[in-house]
Amino acid sequence: xxxxxxxxxxxxxxxxxxxxxxxxxxxxxxxxxxxxxxxxxxxxxxxxxxxxxxxxxxxxxxxxxxxxxxxxxxxxxxxxxxxxxxxxxxxxxxxxxxxxxxxxxxxxxxxxxxxxxxxxxxxxxxxxxxxxxxxxxxxxxxxxxxxxxxxxxxxxxxxxxxxxxxxxxxxxxxxxxxxxxxxxxxxxxxxxxxxxxxxxxx
Numbered sequence: 001x002x003x004x005x006x007x008x009x010x011x012x013x014x015x016x017x018x019x020x021x022x023x024x025x026x027x028x029x030x031x032x033x034x035x036x037x038x039x040x041x042x043x044x045x046x047x048x049x050x051x052x053x054x055x056x057x058x059x060x061x062x063x064x065x066x067x068x069x070x071x072x073x074x075x076x077x078x079x080x081x082x083x084x085x086x087x088x089x090x091x092x093x094x095x096x097x098x099x100x101x102x103x104x105x106x107x108x109x110x111x112x113x114x115x116x117x118x119x120x121x122x123x124x125x126x127x128x129x130x131x132x133x134x135x136x137x138x139x140x141x142x143x144x145x146x147x148x149x150x151x152x153x154x155x156x157x158x159x160x161x162x163x164x165x166x167x168x169x170x171x172x173x174x175x176x177x178x179x180x181x182x183x184x185x186x187x188x189x190x191x192x193x194x195x196x197x198x199x200x201x202x
Contacts, residue, residue: 010048014058025111060108094107
């Protein structure tokens with residue numbers, strides 16, 4: 001009796017491919033790297049995902065869905081916590097993911113953006129990452145507009161961009177070896193600069 005054919009779990013394969021791209025970057029990841037990690041041959045890889053470029057786009061979508069988007073529930077879901085604490089919960093969870101020893105350090109999206117000016121980098125992936133960046137900026141801006149203090153020199157959008165710049169920088173520092181504790185302290189310092197209504201009344 002012939003052995004039962006092993007089923008192909010697409011999500012597991014995407015997670016494995018994600019880690020290869022996350023470690024090496026898009027350009028330095030070869031098809032042979034991917035087939036070796038996934039335990040399949042090249043024709044099977046192409047049959048399942050198309051080419052390397054298409055696989056990477058799926059990997060980016062997988063990363064956003066599994067690793068990035070869940071962190072932003074602290075911002076989008078109703079909460080009794082004040083908006084600074086909601087921001088802190090969101091960014092602390094992101095930092096935890098950046099620092100997780102079970103995955104490559106840092107953020108795949110930030111690493112990819114730094115590589116995206118390369119001619120070889122997939123344009124569709126660049127667009128997808130930028131769209132998610134705009135979405136997160138809008139979420140932060142909306143929260144700050146509804147609960148924060150807005151002035152001509154500190155608009156909600158500017159405050160949102162500032163916080164995203166800090167967290168993107170933190171992801172790079174964590175990848176370079178910075179500890180989770182120090183990363184959280186940096187984030188706290190940034191959050192302390194965001195004006196709150198209670199402070200403006202005092």
